[in-house]
Amino acid sequence: GQNIDQPTEMTATEGAIVQINCTYQTSGFNGLFWYQQHAGEAPTFLSYNVLDGLEEKGRFSSFLSRSKGYSYLLLKELQMKDSASYLCAVLDSNYQLIWGAGTKLIIKP
C-alpha cells in the first residue's frame, strides 16, 4: 500500500529552527508537496520538490531525497504565527496526491 509518515506533533521555541520530516512509500513518484494548515482553516501551498536537493523560499526550505523516500521542511526564525499543521503529500504514478496525516507544530515563546 501507499504510505506517508510524519510526526504527529512537534514543539519548538520562537526564534529557533525546526525540521519536520516526511517519509513516503508510494507507487511511483511525480513530486512532493508541503502545505500549511492553521487550525480551522484550509491548507495553503508551501513548496513543491520533484528533483533531489534543497529548495529555499524565505524562512522555509524543503529538501528531497528520492532514493531514500524522504523529505523535510525546515522552518527558520520561528514566529508564533508558524503554529500550524504541516501536511506532506506525494504525487504518485497516476498523478494522484497521497497525503500524510500532518504534523502539528506548537511554537512556544
Place this chain on the structure above:
Amino acid sequence: DAGITQSPRHKVTETGTPVTLRCHQTENHRYMYWYRQDPGHGLRLIHYSYGVKDTDKGEVSDGYSVSRSKTEDFLLTLESATSSQTSVYFCAVQAGTADTGELFFGEGSRLTVL
C-alpha cells in the same frame, strides 16, 4: 486566492437525510476535487472532476456522488448521511497542469451527522 467558495460552511443533519455541499469557483479551473479531513488521517479524496460532466472516484467514494454541470460548480451529495460521514469537507481546484499544479482549497464545510 483562487476564488473558491463552499456552502454551507456548517451543517448539522440527522442520519438518513440527504445533504448537498456546493463548491463554486470563479477562475475557470478545469480540475476540481472533494476531500474529507478527519483527525489522524490525511486528506482523503472522495471524487474529482476534470471537466464539465467528467468526474471520477477517489479512494473514499462510497456513499457519495458528485455532479459538475457547469465549469464553476462542483456539487457533492450524500444520498443518505451516516454518522461516519461527520467530517470537514474541502473542495479544491488545481492551478496549472495536472502533474505540477498546486491545489487551492475552499474554506471547508463542517458536517455533523447525528
